[in-house]
Amino acid sequence: MTELGIRLKEAREEKGMSLADLQAVTKIQKRYLTALEEGNYEIIPGKFYVRAFIKQYAEAVGLNSELLFEEYKKDIPNSYNDDVSERISSIKPQKELPKSASKALELLPTLLVTAGIIVVIAIIYVVIQTVNGGGDQHKADNPKTEESQSKYEVPKDSPLTKEKKENGGADEDKKEEDQQKADKKEKLSIKATDSKGSSTTYEVSGADKLELxxxxxxxxxxxxxxxxxxxxxxxxxxKGETFEKNITDQKQIDLRIGYAPGTEIKLNGEVLSYELDPKSVMTQNITIQNKKEEKSS
Known part of the structure; x- marks a missing residue:
């Protein structure tokens, strides 16, 4: 075993994680994890993946991958950069287009915008003509409609009209009262205030109760x-298991997430959006600070 492999294995055992647990967190096959601990990089499919696997392993057990790469450079294949250089050199440069084709491509956006404007104007014209034609036709087919409706309107001074106004006014008052209550209801605010490496701090405010x-x-x-x-x-x-906790009285909560893409965090039912891309930083440290405002007496 290499010194790097020994360090990785010790960190895993300190966490109380088996290779099967680590495989579930990193999505790396167990035989490749064993190869990393034993320094047997030959079975890993391409030296390009050695560095990536070491990084995921380190983050899953709480180690700083960048420090490991610097400290154990001798244990990591030196041909990593050579593989990248060979892949870059194998990419063939694109052939230059003829000048006439280049000019046509430059004019293409202008032509598309012009064509789009013409199409929009034509659609608006057709819609206006259709609406006007339909209105005129409706009037021609029903010349007595407006007159008939006016004959059967309820008089303004009738009891029915007064009752309708009273009921309608009550409904309007209730709607206004409900709206005022909704406006006074405190809204939850979740804000990312600091992000370093694989750690992010979120401030939560605006809620009397806080459910995690x-x-x-x-x-x-x-x-x-x-x-x-x-x-x-x-x-x-x-998969599908849920942990719930009332953290209203807690000023701070610290979470260690082994596999961020497979973990959903909610506060009062609102999904917390990862500040760091879970696909890039799979293992993350999340700190939630409860900034509950003190109400004046």
Whole structure:
């Protein structure tokens, strides 16, 4: 085993994770994880993937991948950059287009915009003509409609009209009251305030009560701690499993997500949008700070 492989294995065992758990978090086959621990890079399909696998393994067990690459350079194949150079050199440059074709391409956006304007004008003209023609035809077919309607209008001073106004006014008052209550209702605000490496801090405000919900859309490993470091949840979660916790009285919650693409976080039913792309940073540290505003007496 290489020094790097020993370091990775020790970090995994400290986390209490088996190779099967690590495979579920990183989506890397167990035999490749074993190869990384043993320094047996020959079985990994192409040296290009060695560095990527080491990075995912390190992040899943809480190690800084960049520091590992610097500290254990001798344990990582030096041909990684050579493979990248060969792939880049194998790309054939595109053939230059003839000058006449280049000019045509330059004029193409202008031509498309002009054609689009003409089409829009034509559509508007057709719609106007259709509406006007339909209105005139309707009047010609029903010349007595307006007159008939006026004959059967309810007089303004009739009891029926007064009752309708009273009921309508009550409904309007109720709608206005409901709208005022809705406007006074506090809205939840979730804001990312800091992001470094694989860690992001979110500030949450505007809610009297705060409910945390963590749902596994795939098999994942998570850890949830309160502001004092007390563990609220730690371990593997099956697909479809949900962890819920009222965190209204907590000033801060810390989450360690083993596989972000398979983990959904909600606050009061509102999905927390990852500041860091889960597909790029699969293992993330999430800090939620509850900035509940104190109401004046």
């Amino acid at each position: 919900e963590v749902k596994a859309t795939e098999k994942v490993w998570i850890r949830v701690r309160d502001g004092e470091g007390q563990s609220l949840k730690e371990g593997m979660m099956k």
